[in-house]
Amino acid sequence: MFSFRATDTCTTTAARAGWLSTPHGLVQTPAFMPVGTRGAVKGITARQLREVGTEILLCNTYHLALRPGEKLVERLGSLHRFTGWDGPILTDSGGFQVFSLDELRKLDDTGVMFRSTVDGSWLHLTPERAIQIQNSLGADIIMVLDVCPPAHADTPQMLQAVRRTLLWAEKCREAHRRPDQWLFAIVQGGLDENLRYECLQQLIALDFPGYAIGGLSVGEPPPQMHRILQWLGPALPAAKPRYLMGVGRPIDIAEAVACGIDMFDCVMPTRNGRNGYAFTSGGPVRLRNSRWTLADEPLDPACGCYTCSRFSKAYLRHLFVAEEMLGPILVSLHNLYYYQEFMARMRQAIRSGCFATWLEGFRRSPVAREVPNGDHEA
Amino acid sequence: MFSFRATDTCTTTAARAGWLSTPHGLVQTPAFMPVGTRGAVKGITARQLREVGTEILLCNTYHLALRPGEKLVERLGSLHRFTGWDGPILTDSGGFQVFSLDELRKLDDTGVMFRSTVDGSWLHLTPERAIQIQNSLGADIIMVLDVCPPAHADTPQMLQAVRRTLLWAEKCREAHRRPDQWLFAIVQGGLDENLRYECLQQLIALDFPGYAIGGLSVGEPPPQMHRILQWLGPALPAAKPRYLMGVGRPIDIAEAVACGIDMFDCVMPTRNGRNGYAFTSGGPVRLRNSRWTLADEPLDPACGCYTCSRFSKAYLRHLFVAEEMLGPILVSLHNLYYYQEFMARMRQAIRSGCFATWLEGFRRSPVAREVPNGDHEA
Numbered sequence: 001m002f003s004f005r006a007t008d009t010c011t012t013t014a015a016r017a018g019w020l021s022t023p024h025g026l027v028q029t030p031a032f033m034p035v036g037t038r039g040a041v042k043g044i045t046a047r048q049l050r051e052v053g054t055e056i057l058l059c060n061t062y063h064l065a066l067r068p069g070e071k072l073v074e075r076l077g078s079l080h081r082f083t084g085w086d087g088p089i090l091t092d093s094g095g096f097q098v099f100s101l102d103e104l105r106k107l108d109d110t111g112v113m114f115r116s117t118v119d120g121s122w123l124h125l126t127p128e129r130a131i132q133i134q135n136s137l138g139a140d141i142i143m144v145l146d147v148c149p150p151a152h153a154d155t156p157q158m159l160q161a162v163r164r165t166l167l168w169a170e171k172c173r174e175a176h177r178r179p180d181q182w183l184f185a186i187v188q189g190g191l192d193e194n195l196r197y198e199c200l201q202q203l204i205a206l207d208f209p210g211y212a213i214g215g216l217s218v219g220e221p222p223p224q225m226h227r228i229l230q231w232l233g234p235a236l237p238a239a240k241p242r243y244l245m246g247v248g249r250p251i252d253i254a255e256a257v258a259c260g261i262d263m264f265d266c267v268m269p270t271r272n273g274r275n276g277y278a279f280t281s282g283g284p285v286r287l288r289n290s291r292w293t294l295a296d297e298p299l300d301p302a303c304g305c306y307t308c309s310r311f312s313k314a315y316l317r318h319l320f321v322a323e324e325m326l327g328p329i330l331v332s333l334h335n336l337y338y339y340q341e342f343m344a345r346m347r348q349a350i351r352s353g354c355f356a357t358w359l360e361g362f363r364r365s366p367v368a369r370e371v372p373n374g375d376h377e378a
Numbered sequence: 379m380f381s382f383r384a385t386d387t388c389t390t391t392a393a394r395a396g397w398l399s400t401p402h403g404l405v406q407t408p409a410f411m412p413v414g415t416r417g418a419v420k421g422i423t424a425r426q427l428r429e430v431g432t433e434i435l436l437c438n439t440y441h442l443a444l445r446p447g448e449k450l451v452e453r454l455g456s457l458h459r460f461t462g463w464d465g466p467i468l469t470d471s472g473g474f475q476v477f478s479l480d481e482l483r484k485l486d487d488t489g490v491m492f493r494s495t496v497d498g499s500w501l502h503l504t505p506e507r508a509i510q511i512q513n514s515l516g517a518d519i520i521m522v523l524d525v526c527p528p529a530h531a532d533t534p535q536m537l538q539a540v541r542r543t544l545l546w547a548e549k550c551r552e553a554h555r556r557p558d559q560w561l562f563a564i565v566q567g568g569l570d571e572n573l574r575y576e577c578l579q580q581l582i583a584l585d586f587p588g589y590a591i592g593g594l595s596v597g598e599p600p601p602q603m604h605r606i607l608q609w610l611g612p613a614l615p616a617a618k619p620r621y622l623m624g625v626g627r628p629i630d631i632a633e634a635v636a637c638g639i640d641m642f643d644c645v646m647p648t649r650n651g652r653n654g655y656a657f658t659s660g661g662p663v664r665l666r667n668s669r670w671t672l673a674d675e676p677l678d679p680a681c682g683c684y685t686c687s688r689f690s691k692a693y694l695r696h697l698f699v700a701e702e703m704l705g706p707i708l709v710s711l712h713n714l715y716y717y718q719e720f721m722a723r724m725r726q727a728i729r730s731g732c733f734a735t736w737l738e739g740f741r742r743s744p745v746a747r748e749v750p751n752g753d754h755e756a
Contacts (some may be wrong), residue, residue: 040704310462326418
């Protein structure tokens with residue numbers, strides 16, 4: 001039912017291309033997953049997701065467990081049936097949101113107490129519960145509950161976080177009940193290489209079908225992230241899919257692909273799209289800028305998306321200035337298409353043996369100078 | 379370039395079916411025009427408009443003249459090119475919005491002074507200016523500037539309004555410069571039959587290519603509107619398209635079709651859609667209602683729209699409760715499809731000679747008991 005194969009590898013970097021087979025279809029890797037926080041990518045229909053080239057969708061366990069609740073989703077079939085997206089789905093464990101959204105919480109070895117952002121009630125998220133929720137939601141790939149400390153955490157905090165992440169990974173594996181779902185482990189350890197290495201070794205011993213890297217792109221400077229990825233990416237088991245959580249800017253994704261990462265998710269294409277920020281081959285376009293008032297050309301003449309085939313920057317700018325919801329929709333569509341095209345270009349470069357050359361060129365391109373780095377969905 | 383033909387007529391009512399030919403394509407009548415206030419139907423792409431069966435779009439002159447400005451639209455080609463909707467477009471004159479939005483105004487025979495809702499500046503809308511703006515926007519059908527008094531206006535006010543409406547209609551006709559645009563007249567006169575009749579006769583003498591009825595559905599009880607339509611509809615020139623502005627609920631449209639009306643516009647499908655109110659063959663569905671929490675069936679099993687083909691009421695309800703913008707989008711799509719299907723059903727009934735029977739049945743259906751009647755876009 002499940003399989004993963006890296007069919008092509010780069011000779012000078014750790015980049016690889018291949019495919020991931022799931023009960024709901026194939027995914028070409030390296031793959032980008034749009035974020036459908038509450039079971040919907042904001043403003044984008046399931047059909048539009050397909051049209052922009054999406055092959056796998058990420059949904060947030062935390063938000064769905066609070067509303068509408070995993071039992072409701074289970075009763076109505078599964079997340080696939082509920083959301084109308086019949087392709088592969090990955091759910092995160094909810095841990096990241098608990099740690100980033102809720103100030104009031106109590107953390108111990110059994111799990112984490114937090115207040116619901118929906119109704120203020122106290123909830124206890126344990127490794128067992130995180131798996132139970134994800135078993136009910138029914139995604140193809142589910143994630144262990146991990147402890148995700150902030151970037152500024154000190155060493156004792158970081159050690160404690162890794163210890164609990166390992167303890168919970170084992171508990172999650174034991175609690176997992178559905179062979180039609182793949183459970184991925186998450187490597188923590190912040191920017192400490194020894195801690196990351198230790199965490200990885202112990203997770204490898206538990207033999208998960210896939211490995212993710214968590215706790216990056218949480219506020220550290222990008223060069224720090226790249227330093228960790230350079231040795232950690234290739235150190236993840238080669239025969240299994242590798243997933244870098246919550247990353248990121250196109251340049252971060254490209255660098256991570258060069259480190260052998262296969263899967264990505266990020267809210268940037270949609271969140272930035274809603275704010276009038278478009279990714280283009282010529283670099284970022286901020287649509288509220290008055291320089292586009294009379295711009296009778298598409299966002300990106302090199303782009304084949306619906307938005308670029310039909311609308312001028314002047315029209316898109318008008319929609320943002322007039323606060324028409326079609327603006328966020330059209331730019332989100334474009335950005336999602338841009339990201340999927342970007343992944344396809346990298347896969348093609350890897351397959352044709354020219355990824356290293358492509359990466360060199362990309363590092364010098366205007367897109368590599370994209371700015372903001374607020375990319376996880378909290 | 380332009381033509382109109384009523385090809386089929388009902389033997390027992392004044393209903394008729396036919397087509398309207400414009401420089402941007404054919405429109406089957408009776409026709410429903412979705413409202414694209416600022417050059418966009420809220421949350422709906424041009425392609426989706428086509429998919430739900432739209433053949434002609436309405437845009438609001440007032441909003442577009444204030445932002446982005448008609449000169450910008452003209453410089454970028456036309457409203458068709460700017461909005462990406464390449465089918466027929468009708469623009470209203472902006473009069474209705476001036477009279478409903480702006481408290482601070484001065485009205486005389488030359489025109490109306492009002493404050494911009496965008497930047498508070500004083501603007502003078504004259505018949506000449508209304509036409510000039512619409513010539514710049516470039517819609518296929520444009521409207522004269524009329525005076526639209528509130529439903530509670532007294533007789534002297536109403537007389538004055540009709541007098542100015544007639545004066546301005548003539549000025550508009552003289553100011554109109556583009557033979558590739560049809561200029562329609564607007565009959566005013568409130569609920570006073572003599573005044574309506576007088577207004578109509580004088581407008582007929584001016585020989586416009588189409589006639590609209592304004593000043594209905596502005597707060598009067600529906601039976602009052604029907605009383606006016608029953609004689610006024612058939613009194614409009616039979617060889618020309620007849621347009622009832624800003625109406626309305628499905629039952630109001632059906633009754634107006636029975637009075638010989640050919641064209642309609644209304645914000646109800648989209649505005650109600652954004653509020654989680656769906657039109658269905660079984661009557662209205664309010665999606666925020668908790669009775670739909672576990673409803674594993676489409677909005678309307680009889681409906682062939684994208685929303686109904688793919689999503690359950692439970693999912694749509696979840697989107698509204700979670701405030702996901704996809705909820706308004708999917709229900710707006712459904713409602714627009716519902717309206718277009720409704721028009722198609724009436725055209726078919728007229729063509730096959732069974733409209734009167736159909737109308738009898740429709741009057742007894744749950745849809746005929748639809749509630750709210752807030753239908754103009756202000």
